[in-house]
Amino acid sequence: MSEIAPTSPLRLDPERALSGLDWERVFGSPGPVEVEIGIGKGRFLLAVAAARPGVRLLGVEWANEYLRIAEARAERRGLENVRFVRADARELVARGIPDASVDAYYVFYPDPWPKKRHHKRRFFQRPTVDHLARTMRPGACLHVATDHEEYWDQIEPLLDRHPDFGRLPEFGGESFPMPADAPLTNFEAKYEVQGRNRHRGSWRRRDAAAPSRG
Numbered sequence: 001m002s003e004i005a006p007t008s009p010l011r012l013d014p015e016r017a018l019s020g021l022d023w024e025r026v027f028g029s030p031g032p033v034e035v036e037i038g039i040g041k042g043r044f045l046l047a048v049a050a051a052r053p054g055v056r057l058l059g060v061e062w063a064n065e066y067l068r069i070a071e072a073r074a075e076r077r078g079l080e081n082v083r084f085v086r087a088d089a090r091e092l093v094a095r096g097i098p099d100a101s102v103d104a105y106y107v108f109y110p111d112p113w114p115k116k117r118h119h120k121r122r123f124f125q126r127p128t129v130d131h132l133a134r135t136m137r138p139g140a141c142l143h144v145a146t147d148h149e150e151y152w153d154q155i156e157p158l159l160d161r162h163p164d165f166g167r168l169p170e171f172g173g174e175s176f177p178m179p180a181d182a183p184l185t186n187f188e189a190k191y192e193v194q195g196r197n198r199h200r201g202s203w204r205r206r207d208a209a210a211p212s213r214g
């Protein structure tokens with residue numbers, strides 16, 4: 001049976017994805033796997049897919065209208081190394097993504113859910129961060145950005161203190177696929193014009209066998 005649902009040839013069936021992704025079947029080709037959470041209209045994901053044809057990219061997005069725009073753009077550009085799934089990213093990371101199989105995660109401007117009673121809806125919470133660590137290969141990077149001060153004050157210590165992650169000295173690092181200074185996503189471009197604060201950080205998945213440092 002195909003992994004792909006009929007909406008777009010690039011769209012994965014969510015139920016099949018949540019029951020466990022097989023990257024070879026999803027992409028039909030070998031290579032590193034990178035996942036972007038909450039892609040919006042896909043500006044970053046599509047730019048990376050075009051720049052790195054040997055990398056396999058999965059975009060996760062809940063909003064169907066955004067997903068359709070991103071898919072249409074990917075199809076028009078003839079990108080063969082990108083797939084999309086409509087899912088709650090927390091569920092997908094917890095249930096769908098195999099152990100030690102992801103080479104990079106990108107989470108840019110995740111919804112901050114500012115009201116306290118909604119904080120439980122945030123992407124960055126300890127159980128999800130544990131699943132990010134479980135699904136990353138040793139040496140893989142998690143790149144994060146937000147404009148939201150209070151959410152950043154939750155995210156930064158959660159990742160800095162997690163035993164499986166070590167922070168890179170600066171956002172991006174050597175393996176980052178784009179010039180890190182330029183606006184990376186639609187929201188980042190919008191926030192730059194508005195002059196909002198930008199918080200960004202990158203963390204590397206430690207090798208389980210290596211002693212943790214700092």
Ligand SMILES: C[S@@+](CC[C@H](N)C(=O)[O-])C[C@H]1O[C@@H](n2cnc3c(N)ncnc32)[C@H](O)[C@@H]1O
Nearest residue numbers: 038039040061062063088089108109185186187
């Ligand atoms: C503030 S927007 C940022 C979009 C894009 N990353 C950018 O920087 O332009 C957050 C995006 O995450 C999506 N999103 C929020 N919660 C999600 C979840 N649990 N699973 C998947 N996508 C989610 C929203 O639909 C929205 O497109």
